[in-house]
Amino acid sequence: MHTTRRMAHALWAAETIMARVDRTARRAGAGGGPPERRCAYVPTPPSRRPMPELPDKRTAFMDWYLAVVDGAGVTDKRYPVKGMNVWTPYGFRARRNLDAVLVREIEATGSEAVEFPTLIPATEFEKEKEHIKGFDAQVYWVTRGGLSELDIPLVLRPTSETAIYPIFSVWIRSHRDLPLNVYQIVNTFRYETKTTRPFLRVREIHFFEEHTCQANEAHATERVRSNLGAFRKMADAFALPFLPVRRPEWDKFPGAYYTIALDAPIGEARTLQLGSIHHYRENFARPYGIRYEAADGSQQYVHQTTFGLSERLLGAILAVHGDAKGAVFPTAIAPYQVVVIPIPGPDAGDGPLRTAEEIAGRLARHGLRVHLDAGDERPGAKYYRWEQAGVPLRLEVGRREAESRTATSASRLGAKGRVTIDRLEHEVAERLAEFDRALAERAAAGFAAAFSLAGSIAELAGSTTVRVVAWCGSEACGHQIEAGIDGALLGVPEGPLPIEVGSPGACVACGSTTAVRWALAGRPL
Protein backbone atom coordinates (compact mmCIF):
# COMPACT_ATOMS: atom_id res chain seq x y z
CA MET A 1 0.00 0.00 0.00
CA HIS A 2 1.54 3.25 -1.08
CA THR A 3 -0.01 5.20 1.77
CA THR A 4 1.03 2.87 4.53
CA ARG A 5 4.15 4.63 5.57
CA ARG A 6 2.68 8.10 5.45
CA MET A 7 -0.34 6.93 7.38
CA ALA A 8 2.05 5.52 9.91
CA HIS A 9 3.58 8.96 10.21
CA ALA A 10 0.17 10.48 10.73
CA LEU A 11 -0.58 7.95 13.43
CA TRP A 12 2.75 8.65 14.95
CA ALA A 13 1.94 12.32 15.09
CA ALA A 14 -1.43 11.65 16.68
CA GLU A 15 0.14 9.41 19.28
CA THR A 16 2.76 11.99 20.05
CA ILE A 17 0.17 14.67 20.62
CA MET A 18 -1.98 12.38 22.73
CA ALA A 19 1.05 11.39 24.78
CA ARG A 20 1.85 15.04 25.32
CA VAL A 21 -1.68 15.78 26.43
CA ASP A 22 -1.63 12.79 28.80
CA ARG A 23 1.64 13.86 30.25
CA THR A 24 0.45 17.39 30.77
CA ALA A 25 -2.72 16.11 32.33
CA ARG A 26 -0.76 13.93 34.72
CA ARG A 27 1.44 16.79 35.76
CA ALA A 28 -1.54 19.02 36.30
CA GLY A 29 -3.23 16.32 38.35
CA ALA A 30 -0.19 16.00 40.56
CA GLY A 31 0.36 19.70 40.93
CA GLY A 32 -3.28 20.59 41.44
CA GLY A 33 -2.84 23.81 39.50
CA PRO A 34 -5.57 25.97 38.04
CA PRO A 35 -7.91 24.33 35.54
CA GLU A 36 -6.05 25.80 32.55
CA ARG A 37 -3.26 23.33 33.11
CA ARG A 38 -5.44 20.37 32.27
CA CYS A 39 -4.96 20.68 28.54
CA ALA A 40 -1.95 22.91 28.41
CA TYR A 41 -0.74 22.04 24.95
CA VAL A 42 2.35 24.03 24.33
CA PRO A 43 2.71 24.73 20.63
CA THR A 44 5.82 22.89 19.60
CA PRO A 45 7.03 23.89 16.18
CA PRO A 46 8.59 21.06 14.18
CA SER A 47 11.83 22.97 14.31
CA ARG A 48 12.76 25.81 16.59
CA ARG A 49 16.02 26.26 14.81
CA PRO A 50 15.23 28.84 12.12
CA MET A 51 13.65 31.25 14.55
CA PRO A 52 16.45 33.73 15.13
CA GLU A 53 15.90 34.94 11.58
CA LEU A 54 12.47 34.67 10.06
CA PRO A 55 12.41 35.30 6.32
CA ASP A 56 11.67 38.93 5.53
CA LYS A 57 7.92 39.58 5.47
CA ARG A 58 8.15 42.19 2.73
CA THR A 59 10.47 40.53 0.26
CA ALA A 60 9.78 36.84 0.95
CA PHE A 61 6.19 36.93 2.09
CA MET A 62 5.21 33.32 1.53
CA ASP A 63 8.35 31.94 3.18
CA TRP A 64 7.73 34.24 6.09
CA TYR A 65 4.07 33.23 6.31
CA LEU A 66 4.84 29.51 6.31
CA ALA A 67 7.49 29.97 8.99
CA VAL A 68 5.10 32.00 11.12
CA VAL A 69 2.34 29.43 10.80
CA ASP A 70 4.83 26.71 11.71
CA GLY A 71 6.20 28.59 14.67
CA ALA A 72 2.76 29.43 16.00
CA GLY A 73 1.94 25.74 16.35
CA VAL A 74 -1.61 26.17 15.08
CA THR A 75 -1.65 23.50 12.42
CA ASP A 76 0.09 20.27 11.53
CA LYS A 77 0.82 19.97 7.84
CA ARG A 78 1.90 16.35 7.92
CA TYR A 79 -1.49 14.82 7.23
CA PRO A 80 -0.96 12.70 4.11
CA VAL A 81 -3.51 14.48 1.91
CA LYS A 82 -2.48 17.66 0.19
CA GLY A 83 -4.35 20.70 1.34
CA MET A 84 -5.84 19.00 4.35
CA ASN A 85 -4.20 20.00 7.58
CA VAL A 86 -4.69 19.08 11.18
CA TRP A 87 -5.82 21.69 13.68
CA THR A 88 -3.74 21.39 16.82
CA PRO A 89 -5.32 22.06 20.21
CA TYR A 90 -3.74 25.52 20.19
CA GLY A 91 -4.91 26.27 16.65
CA PHE A 92 -8.35 24.93 17.33
CA ARG A 93 -8.73 27.33 20.23
CA ALA A 94 -8.06 30.21 17.84
CA ARG A 95 -10.56 28.86 15.36
CA ARG A 96 -13.23 28.37 18.00
CA ASN A 97 -12.71 31.91 19.28
CA LEU A 98 -12.89 33.27 15.77
CA ASP A 99 -16.09 31.34 15.08
CA ALA A 100 -17.59 32.71 18.28
CA VAL A 101 -17.16 36.24 16.94
CA LEU A 102 -18.74 35.30 13.61
CA VAL A 103 -21.68 33.67 15.34
CA ARG A 104 -22.17 36.61 17.67
CA GLU A 105 -22.20 39.18 14.89
CA ILE A 106 -24.26 37.26 12.38
CA GLU A 107 -26.87 36.30 14.95
CA ALA A 108 -27.10 39.94 15.96
CA THR A 109 -28.47 40.55 12.47
CA GLY A 110 -31.21 37.97 12.87
CA SER A 111 -29.62 34.88 11.34
CA GLU A 112 -30.07 31.37 12.69
CA ALA A 113 -27.80 28.37 12.64
CA VAL A 114 -28.73 25.29 10.59
CA GLU A 115 -26.81 22.38 9.19
CA PHE A 116 -27.27 20.70 5.84
CA PRO A 117 -25.69 17.42 4.68
CA THR A 118 -22.22 17.25 3.19
CA LEU A 119 -23.21 15.23 0.11
CA ILE A 120 -25.21 16.65 -2.76
CA PRO A 121 -26.86 14.52 -5.47
CA ALA A 122 -25.41 15.28 -8.90
CA THR A 123 -28.92 15.91 -10.16
CA GLU A 124 -29.41 18.83 -7.76
CA PHE A 125 -25.88 20.08 -8.22
CA GLU A 126 -26.35 20.29 -11.97
CA LYS A 127 -29.55 22.28 -11.85
CA GLU A 128 -27.85 25.62 -11.99
CA LYS A 129 -25.83 25.68 -15.20
CA GLU A 130 -23.50 28.58 -14.53
CA HIS A 131 -22.81 27.31 -11.05
CA ILE A 132 -21.68 23.86 -12.10
CA LYS A 133 -19.52 25.34 -14.80
CA GLY A 134 -17.75 27.41 -12.14
CA PHE A 135 -17.02 24.44 -9.92
CA ASP A 136 -16.65 21.67 -12.46
CA ALA A 137 -12.92 21.22 -12.14
CA GLN A 138 -12.93 21.54 -8.38
CA VAL A 139 -15.40 19.04 -6.99
CA TYR A 140 -14.77 15.72 -5.33
CA TRP A 141 -17.13 13.03 -6.51
CA VAL A 142 -18.51 10.15 -4.52
CA THR A 143 -19.40 7.51 -7.04
CA ARG A 144 -19.48 4.33 -5.01
CA GLY A 145 -21.32 3.15 -1.94
CA GLY A 146 -19.55 0.17 -0.51
CA LEU A 147 -19.10 -2.21 -3.40
CA SER A 148 -21.76 -0.88 -5.74
CA GLU A 149 -21.73 2.07 -8.08
CA LEU A 150 -24.22 4.77 -7.10
CA ASP A 151 -26.95 5.33 -9.66
CA ILE A 152 -26.86 9.03 -8.85
CA PRO A 153 -23.32 10.16 -8.04
CA LEU A 154 -22.84 12.53 -5.11
CA VAL A 155 -20.60 15.56 -4.84
CA LEU A 156 -18.84 16.66 -1.69
CA ARG A 157 -20.15 20.21 -1.37
CA PRO A 158 -17.76 22.88 -2.63
CA THR A 159 -20.38 25.32 -1.26
CA SER A 160 -23.92 24.58 -0.27
CA GLU A 161 -26.32 26.47 -2.53
CA THR A 162 -27.42 23.35 -4.32
CA ALA A 163 -27.80 21.36 -1.09
CA ILE A 164 -29.88 23.98 0.62
CA TYR A 165 -32.12 25.40 -2.08
CA PRO A 166 -34.27 22.35 -2.77
CA ILE A 167 -35.17 22.46 0.91
CA PHE A 168 -35.74 26.22 0.84
CA SER A 169 -38.25 25.60 -1.92
CA VAL A 170 -40.36 23.48 0.43
CA TRP A 171 -39.82 25.69 3.48
CA ILE A 172 -41.02 28.81 1.77
CA ARG A 173 -44.71 29.08 0.87
CA SER A 174 -45.79 32.55 1.82
CA HIS A 175 -44.46 36.08 2.14
CA ARG A 176 -44.90 35.45 5.87
CA ASP A 177 -41.97 32.98 5.66
CA LEU A 178 -39.68 35.80 4.57
CA PRO A 179 -37.08 36.89 5.14
CA LEU A 180 -35.35 33.58 5.77
CA ASN A 181 -31.85 34.12 7.16
CA VAL A 182 -29.83 31.05 8.07
CA TYR A 183 -26.16 30.22 8.31
CA GLN A 184 -24.03 27.17 8.87
CA ILE A 185 -20.42 26.53 9.81
CA VAL A 186 -19.38 23.34 8.06
CA ASN A 187 -16.54 21.85 6.08
CA THR A 188 -16.60 22.16 2.31
CA PHE A 189 -14.30 20.57 -0.21
CA ARG A 190 -12.55 21.90 -3.27
CA TYR A 191 -10.07 19.94 -5.29
CA GLU A 192 -7.35 22.57 -5.58
CA THR A 193 -4.75 21.70 -8.16
CA LYS A 194 -2.44 24.58 -7.38
CA THR A 195 -0.09 24.67 -4.43
CA THR A 196 -2.02 24.66 -1.17
CA ARG A 197 -1.15 26.91 1.77
CA PRO A 198 -2.27 26.47 5.35
CA PHE A 199 -5.47 28.50 5.86
CA LEU A 200 -5.08 30.42 2.60
CA ARG A 201 -5.69 27.71 0.05
CA VAL A 202 -6.89 24.37 1.33
CA ARG A 203 -8.93 21.49 0.01
CA GLU A 204 -11.06 20.94 3.06
CA ILE A 205 -12.40 24.34 3.93
CA HIS A 206 -13.76 25.33 7.30
CA PHE A 207 -16.59 27.40 5.92
CA PHE A 208 -19.06 29.89 7.30
CA GLU A 209 -21.93 30.47 4.90
CA GLU A 210 -25.09 32.45 5.31
CA HIS A 211 -27.96 31.89 2.88
CA THR A 212 -30.94 34.16 2.83
CA CYS A 213 -34.20 34.54 0.93
CA GLN A 214 -35.78 37.95 0.56
CA ALA A 215 -39.05 39.10 -0.89
CA ASN A 216 -37.50 41.27 -3.58
CA GLU A 217 -34.32 42.72 -4.96
CA ALA A 218 -34.32 45.75 -2.67
CA HIS A 219 -34.60 43.60 0.43
CA ALA A 220 -31.78 41.43 -0.84
CA THR A 221 -29.68 44.53 -1.41
CA GLU A 222 -30.47 45.54 2.15
CA ARG A 223 -29.32 42.11 3.36
CA VAL A 224 -26.03 42.57 1.53
CA ARG A 225 -25.57 45.86 3.38
CA SER A 226 -26.41 44.22 6.66
CA ASN A 227 -23.82 41.49 6.04
CA LEU A 228 -21.27 44.13 5.25
CA GLY A 229 -22.07 45.84 8.55
CA ALA A 230 -21.72 42.57 10.42
CA PHE A 231 -18.38 41.92 8.77
CA ARG A 232 -17.17 45.38 9.76
CA LYS A 233 -17.80 44.46 13.37
CA MET A 234 -16.02 41.13 12.98
CA ALA A 235 -13.05 42.79 11.33
CA ASP A 236 -12.99 45.38 14.11
CA ALA A 237 -12.75 42.62 16.66
CA PHE A 238 -9.75 41.22 14.80
CA ALA A 239 -8.21 44.67 14.16
CA LEU A 240 -8.20 43.70 10.52
CA PRO A 241 -8.56 46.54 7.99
CA PHE A 242 -10.26 45.60 4.72
CA LEU A 243 -12.01 47.08 1.74
CA PRO A 244 -15.30 45.87 0.26
CA VAL A 245 -14.95 45.70 -3.51
CA ARG A 246 -17.52 44.90 -6.18
CA ARG A 247 -15.90 42.27 -8.37
CA PRO A 248 -15.96 42.74 -12.14
CA GLU A 249 -18.41 40.60 -14.12
CA TRP A 250 -15.81 38.10 -15.21
CA ASP A 251 -14.67 37.43 -11.69
CA LYS A 252 -17.92 37.18 -9.76
CA PHE A 253 -19.23 34.05 -8.07
CA PRO A 254 -20.70 31.63 -10.62
CA GLY A 255 -24.43 32.28 -10.74
CA ALA A 256 -24.34 35.56 -8.86
CA TYR A 257 -25.93 38.83 -9.97
CA TYR A 258 -23.02 40.56 -8.30
CA THR A 259 -20.29 39.77 -5.81
CA ILE A 260 -18.83 42.00 -3.14
CA ALA A 261 -15.47 40.72 -2.05
CA LEU A 262 -13.84 41.64 1.23
CA ASP A 263 -10.21 42.28 0.39
CA ALA A 264 -7.30 42.93 2.72
CA PRO A 265 -4.00 44.30 1.41
CA ILE A 266 -1.05 42.40 2.78
CA GLY A 267 1.86 44.27 1.29
CA GLU A 268 3.69 44.46 -2.05
CA ALA A 269 0.41 44.97 -3.98
CA ARG A 270 -0.81 41.60 -2.79
CA THR A 271 -4.34 41.17 -1.56
CA LEU A 272 -6.17 38.46 0.27
CA GLN A 273 -9.88 37.88 -0.22
CA LEU A 274 -11.25 37.39 3.28
CA GLY A 275 -14.74 36.52 2.20
CA SER A 276 -17.54 37.50 -0.08
CA ILE A 277 -21.15 38.57 -0.14
CA HIS A 278 -23.30 37.69 -3.13
CA HIS A 279 -26.59 38.96 -4.46
CA TYR A 280 -28.20 36.20 -6.51
CA ARG A 281 -31.38 37.96 -7.54
CA GLU A 282 -33.62 35.13 -8.82
CA ASN A 283 -30.80 33.17 -10.43
CA PHE A 284 -31.04 30.22 -8.08
CA ALA A 285 -34.68 30.68 -7.09
CA ARG A 286 -35.84 29.93 -10.64
CA PRO A 287 -34.08 26.60 -11.21
CA TYR A 288 -34.86 25.49 -7.67
CA GLY A 289 -38.41 26.79 -7.69
CA ILE A 290 -38.15 28.88 -4.53
CA ARG A 291 -41.42 30.82 -4.74
CA TYR A 292 -43.83 32.40 -2.34
CA GLU A 293 -47.37 33.68 -2.49
CA ALA A 294 -47.31 37.45 -2.09
CA ALA A 295 -49.87 39.43 -0.11
CA ASP A 296 -51.71 40.16 -3.33
CA GLY A 297 -52.01 36.46 -4.15
CA SER A 298 -49.40 36.38 -6.90
CA GLN A 299 -46.54 33.85 -7.04
CA GLN A 300 -43.09 35.47 -6.75
CA TYR A 301 -39.56 34.17 -6.84
CA VAL A 302 -37.40 35.03 -3.84
CA HIS A 303 -34.23 37.05 -4.15
CA GLN A 304 -31.32 35.37 -2.46
CA THR A 305 -28.04 36.38 -0.91
CA THR A 306 -25.12 34.54 0.54
CA PHE A 307 -22.22 35.55 2.75
CA GLY A 308 -19.18 33.32 2.95
CA LEU A 309 -16.08 33.29 5.14
CA SER A 310 -13.47 30.67 5.89
CA GLU A 311 -10.37 29.92 7.93
CA ARG A 312 -8.64 32.12 5.42
CA LEU A 313 -9.71 34.84 7.83
CA LEU A 314 -7.38 33.27 10.37
CA GLY A 315 -4.66 33.19 7.72
CA ALA A 316 -5.25 36.87 7.08
CA ILE A 317 -4.99 37.67 10.77
CA LEU A 318 -1.68 35.84 10.93
CA ALA A 319 -0.50 37.49 7.72
CA VAL A 320 -1.50 41.04 8.61
CA HIS A 321 -0.55 41.12 12.29
CA GLY A 322 2.47 38.83 12.29
CA ASP A 323 5.91 40.38 12.40
CA ALA A 324 9.60 39.54 12.55
CA LYS A 325 9.07 37.62 15.80
CA GLY A 326 6.19 35.48 14.58
CA ALA A 327 2.45 35.43 15.03
CA VAL A 328 0.41 38.06 16.85
CA PHE A 329 -3.15 37.25 17.88
CA PRO A 330 -5.68 39.95 18.70
CA THR A 331 -7.13 39.28 22.14
CA ALA A 332 -10.52 38.40 20.64
CA ILE A 333 -9.19 35.16 19.21
CA ALA A 334 -5.91 34.56 21.05
CA PRO A 335 -5.87 30.94 22.24
CA TYR A 336 -4.23 32.30 25.38
CA GLN A 337 -4.61 35.99 26.08
CA VAL A 338 -2.14 35.90 28.92
CA VAL A 339 0.74 33.58 29.70
CA VAL A 340 2.21 33.58 33.20
CA ILE A 341 5.85 32.57 33.60
CA PRO A 342 7.37 31.93 37.01
CA ILE A 343 11.11 32.49 37.25
CA PRO A 344 12.57 30.15 39.89
CA GLY A 345 16.10 31.37 40.54
CA PRO A 346 18.57 29.92 43.06
CA ASP A 347 17.38 31.87 46.12
CA ALA A 348 13.75 32.44 45.18
CA GLY A 349 12.13 29.46 46.88
CA ASP A 350 8.65 28.57 45.69
CA GLY A 351 7.37 32.16 45.97
CA PRO A 352 7.43 32.82 42.21
CA LEU A 353 5.58 29.60 41.37
CA ARG A 354 2.95 30.12 44.07
CA THR A 355 2.42 33.73 43.04
CA ALA A 356 2.20 32.75 39.36
CA GLU A 357 -0.40 30.12 40.23
CA GLU A 358 -2.40 32.68 42.15
CA ILE A 359 -2.27 35.10 39.22
CA ALA A 360 -3.26 32.50 36.65
CA GLY A 361 -6.08 31.23 38.83
CA ARG A 362 -7.50 34.66 39.46
CA LEU A 363 -7.36 35.71 35.81
CA ALA A 364 -9.01 32.46 34.73
CA ARG A 365 -11.80 32.99 37.25
CA HIS A 366 -12.12 36.48 35.85
CA GLY A 367 -12.91 34.91 32.47
CA LEU A 368 -9.59 35.38 30.72
CA ARG A 369 -7.86 32.69 28.70
CA VAL A 370 -4.65 32.28 30.62
CA HIS A 371 -1.87 29.75 30.59
CA LEU A 372 0.62 29.08 33.36
CA ASP A 373 3.91 27.92 31.87
CA ALA A 374 5.65 26.25 34.79
CA GLY A 375 7.69 23.89 32.61
CA ASP A 376 11.38 23.13 32.97
CA GLU A 377 12.61 25.39 30.21
CA ARG A 378 14.53 28.51 31.06
CA PRO A 379 12.55 31.73 31.05
CA GLY A 380 14.17 33.08 27.90
CA ALA A 381 13.17 30.00 25.92
CA LYS A 382 9.58 30.44 27.08
CA TYR A 383 9.55 34.09 26.07
CA TYR A 384 10.60 33.25 22.54
CA ARG A 385 8.13 30.43 22.27
CA TRP A 386 5.12 32.42 23.40
CA GLU A 387 6.12 35.35 21.25
CA GLN A 388 6.16 33.05 18.23
CA ALA A 389 2.80 31.75 19.33
CA GLY A 390 1.39 35.27 19.35
CA VAL A 391 0.21 35.57 22.95
CA PRO A 392 -0.79 39.21 23.58
CA LEU A 393 0.44 39.57 27.14
CA ARG A 394 3.13 37.89 29.19
CA LEU A 395 3.39 38.17 32.96
CA GLU A 396 6.70 37.29 34.62
CA VAL A 397 6.99 36.49 38.29
CA GLY A 398 10.44 36.17 39.84
CA ARG A 399 11.72 36.66 43.36
CA ARG A 400 11.43 40.46 43.19
CA GLU A 401 7.83 40.33 41.98
CA ALA A 402 6.79 37.67 44.44
CA GLU A 403 8.17 39.72 47.32
CA SER A 404 6.58 42.97 46.17
CA ARG A 405 3.24 41.38 45.12
CA THR A 406 3.63 42.49 41.51
CA ALA A 407 4.27 40.96 38.09
CA THR A 408 6.30 42.26 35.20
CA SER A 409 4.16 42.61 32.09
CA ALA A 410 5.36 42.47 28.52
CA SER A 411 3.03 43.10 25.62
CA ARG A 412 3.63 41.10 22.45
CA LEU A 413 4.04 44.47 20.76
CA GLY A 414 6.85 45.47 23.09
CA ALA A 415 5.35 47.59 25.89
CA LYS A 416 6.83 46.62 29.25
CA GLY A 417 5.41 47.46 32.64
CA ARG A 418 4.40 46.23 36.03
CA VAL A 419 1.06 45.18 37.42
CA THR A 420 0.22 45.04 41.10
CA ILE A 421 -1.51 41.92 42.28
CA ASP A 422 -4.01 43.86 44.37
CA ARG A 423 -5.47 45.34 41.21
CA LEU A 424 -4.58 42.40 38.98
CA GLU A 425 -7.80 41.88 37.01
CA HIS A 426 -8.23 45.58 36.37
CA GLU A 427 -4.65 46.23 35.31
CA VAL A 428 -4.42 43.18 33.09
CA ALA A 429 -7.64 44.18 31.33
CA GLU A 430 -6.09 47.60 30.78
CA ARG A 431 -2.92 46.12 29.31
CA LEU A 432 -4.93 43.90 26.98
CA ALA A 433 -6.97 46.86 25.81
CA GLU A 434 -3.76 48.80 25.19
CA PHE A 435 -2.43 45.86 23.22
CA ASP A 436 -5.52 45.73 21.02
CA ARG A 437 -5.36 49.49 20.42
CA ALA A 438 -1.70 49.32 19.45
CA LEU A 439 -2.37 46.35 17.18
CA ALA A 440 -5.21 48.18 15.44
CA GLU A 441 -3.03 51.25 14.99
CA ARG A 442 -0.20 49.24 13.50
CA ALA A 443 -2.59 47.50 11.11
CA ALA A 444 -4.27 50.77 10.15
CA ALA A 445 -0.92 52.34 9.35
CA GLY A 446 -0.09 49.40 7.11
CA PHE A 447 -3.47 49.69 5.41
CA ALA A 448 -3.07 53.40 4.74
CA ALA A 449 0.32 52.79 3.12
CA ALA A 450 -0.95 49.91 1.01
CA PHE A 451 -2.65 51.94 -1.74
CA SER A 452 -1.52 54.44 -4.32
CA LEU A 453 -2.76 56.05 -7.48
CA ALA A 454 -1.63 54.87 -10.92
CA GLY A 455 -2.19 57.32 -13.76
CA SER A 456 -1.40 54.97 -16.63
CA ILE A 457 -1.05 51.32 -17.55
CA ALA A 458 2.72 51.70 -17.72
CA GLU A 459 2.80 52.89 -14.11
CA LEU A 460 1.27 49.60 -12.98
CA ALA A 461 4.34 47.53 -13.75
CA GLY A 462 6.21 46.46 -10.63
CA SER A 463 3.65 47.97 -8.27
CA THR A 464 4.48 47.63 -4.61
CA THR A 465 1.07 48.86 -3.48
CA VAL A 466 -2.48 48.11 -4.52
CA ARG A 467 -3.22 50.62 -7.27
CA VAL A 468 -6.19 52.89 -7.70
CA VAL A 469 -6.94 53.36 -11.41
CA ALA A 470 -9.58 55.08 -13.50
CA TRP A 471 -11.55 52.47 -15.43
CA CYS A 472 -14.36 52.76 -17.96
CA GLY A 473 -15.90 49.46 -16.88
CA SER A 474 -15.28 47.48 -20.06
CA GLU A 475 -13.89 43.98 -19.84
CA ALA A 476 -11.29 44.62 -22.53
CA CYS A 477 -9.85 47.56 -20.60
CA GLY A 478 -10.06 45.53 -17.40
CA HIS A 479 -7.87 42.84 -18.91
CA GLN A 480 -5.36 45.44 -20.09
CA ILE A 481 -5.11 46.71 -16.54
CA GLU A 482 -4.66 43.16 -15.29
CA ALA A 483 -1.85 42.58 -17.76
CA GLY A 484 -0.28 45.88 -16.68
CA ILE A 485 -0.06 44.92 -13.03
CA ASP A 486 0.40 41.20 -13.70
CA GLY A 487 -2.50 40.57 -11.37
CA ALA A 488 -6.20 41.23 -11.22
CA LEU A 489 -8.64 44.07 -11.49
CA LEU A 490 -10.15 43.64 -8.05
CA GLY A 491 -13.15 45.77 -8.87
CA VAL A 492 -14.85 48.94 -7.75
CA PRO A 493 -14.79 49.78 -4.03
CA GLU A 494 -18.11 49.92 -2.24
CA GLY A 495 -17.97 53.20 -0.40
CA PRO A 496 -15.02 55.53 0.05
CA LEU A 497 -11.58 54.88 -1.37
CA PRO A 498 -8.75 54.27 1.06
CA ILE A 499 -6.85 57.30 -0.26
CA GLU A 500 -7.82 60.81 -1.44
CA VAL A 501 -7.64 60.97 -5.22
CA GLY A 502 -10.33 63.38 -6.38
CA SER A 503 -12.59 62.25 -9.20
CA PRO A 504 -11.52 59.97 -12.04
CA GLY A 505 -10.66 61.47 -15.42
CA ALA A 506 -10.05 59.15 -18.37
CA CYS A 507 -9.83 55.35 -18.39
CA VAL A 508 -6.17 54.35 -18.11
CA ALA A 509 -6.65 51.76 -20.86
CA CYS A 510 -8.81 53.35 -23.55
CA GLY A 511 -8.90 57.02 -22.56
CA SER A 512 -12.68 57.12 -22.57
CA THR A 513 -14.19 59.71 -20.24
CA THR A 514 -17.69 58.26 -20.03
CA ALA A 515 -18.79 56.07 -17.13
CA VAL A 516 -15.33 56.18 -15.65
CA ARG A 517 -14.98 55.09 -12.03
CA TRP A 518 -12.14 54.33 -9.62
CA ALA A 519 -11.15 50.71 -9.48
CA LEU A 520 -8.49 48.73 -7.63
CA ALA A 521 -5.82 46.57 -9.18
CA GLY A 522 -3.56 44.22 -7.26
CA ARG A 523 -2.10 40.76 -7.09
CA PRO A 524 -4.39 38.42 -5.20
CA LEU A 525 -2.68 35.62 -3.32
Next chain:
RNA sequence: GGGACUGUGGGGUAGCUUGGUCCAUCCUUCGGGGUUCGGGACUCCGAGACGCCAGUUCAAAUCUGGCCAGUCCCA
Protein backbone atom coordinates in the same frame (compact mmCIF):
# COMPACT_ATOMS: atom_id res chain seq x y z
C1' G B 1 -3.55 20.21 -19.96
C1' G B 2 2.25 20.74 -21.31
C1' G B 3 7.20 20.81 -19.28
C1' A B 4 11.17 20.72 -15.46
C1' C B 5 12.58 19.05 -10.85
C1' U B 6 12.36 16.64 -5.95
C1' G B 7 11.39 12.47 -2.35
C1' U B 8 16.86 10.01 3.46
C1' G B 9 14.48 9.65 11.52
C1' G B 10 9.15 14.20 14.01
C1' G B 11 11.62 18.91 11.24
C1' G B 12 16.03 20.37 8.29
C1' U B 13 20.13 17.92 5.95
C1' A B 14 25.16 14.93 4.21
C1' G B 15 26.00 10.80 1.16
C1' C B 16 23.89 9.60 -5.02
C1' U B 17 28.08 11.89 -10.35
C1' U B 18 31.92 6.84 -10.46
C1' G B 19 27.20 0.74 -6.58
C1' G B 20 31.06 -1.85 -1.67
C1' U B 21 34.34 2.80 2.88
C1' C B 22 26.80 3.31 5.25
C1' C B 23 24.38 -2.03 10.80
C1' A B 24 23.85 6.03 6.78
C1' U B 25 26.41 12.26 8.47
C1' C B 26 25.43 16.69 11.12
C1' C B 27 21.85 20.09 13.47
C1' U B 28 17.27 19.96 15.69
C1' U B 29 13.54 17.03 18.02
C1' C B 30 11.94 13.18 21.46
C1' G B 31 12.75 9.97 26.32
C1' G B 32 15.75 9.48 30.95
C1' G B 33 19.63 11.35 34.70
C1' G B 34 22.34 15.49 36.78
C1' U B 35 23.73 20.66 37.12
C1' U B 36 20.89 25.05 35.98
C1' C B 37 16.97 29.05 35.69
C1' G B 38 15.79 37.55 35.14
C1' G B 39 15.97 36.77 26.97
C1' G B 40 16.76 30.54 22.97
C1' A B 41 21.58 26.66 29.14
C1' C B 42 25.02 22.72 29.70
C1' U B 43 26.27 17.73 30.32
C1' C B 44 25.88 12.24 30.29
C1' C B 45 22.92 8.12 28.47
C1' G B 46 19.20 6.56 25.05
C1' A B 47 15.40 6.67 20.65
C1' G B 48 14.27 7.56 15.64
C1' A B 49 15.01 7.53 8.34
C1' C B 50 16.84 5.86 2.59
C1' G B 51 8.40 7.29 -0.71
C1' C B 52 6.26 2.31 -2.78
C1' C B 53 6.82 -2.02 -6.06
C1' A B 54 9.73 -4.61 -9.30
C1' G B 55 14.41 -5.22 -12.04
C1' U B 56 19.96 -5.32 -12.78
C1' U B 57 24.06 -7.09 -9.52
C1' C B 58 28.15 -11.11 -5.56
C1' A B 59 26.51 -6.26 -3.54
C1' A B 60 21.51 -0.79 -4.25
C1' A B 61 20.18 5.25 -0.35
C1' U B 62 23.23 5.25 -4.98
C1' C B 63 21.73 2.37 -11.51
C1' U B 64 16.88 1.10 -14.58
C1' G B 65 11.43 0.87 -15.09
C1' G B 66 6.60 1.58 -13.21
C1' C B 67 3.65 3.74 -9.47
C1' C B 68 2.58 7.26 -5.60
C1' A B 69 3.35 11.95 -3.41
C1' G B 70 5.02 16.87 -3.70
C1' U B 71 7.35 21.55 -5.71
C1' C B 72 8.15 25.08 -9.54
C1' C B 73 7.33 27.14 -14.50
C1' C B 74 4.06 27.61 -18.70
C1' A B 75 -1.28 27.28 -20.58
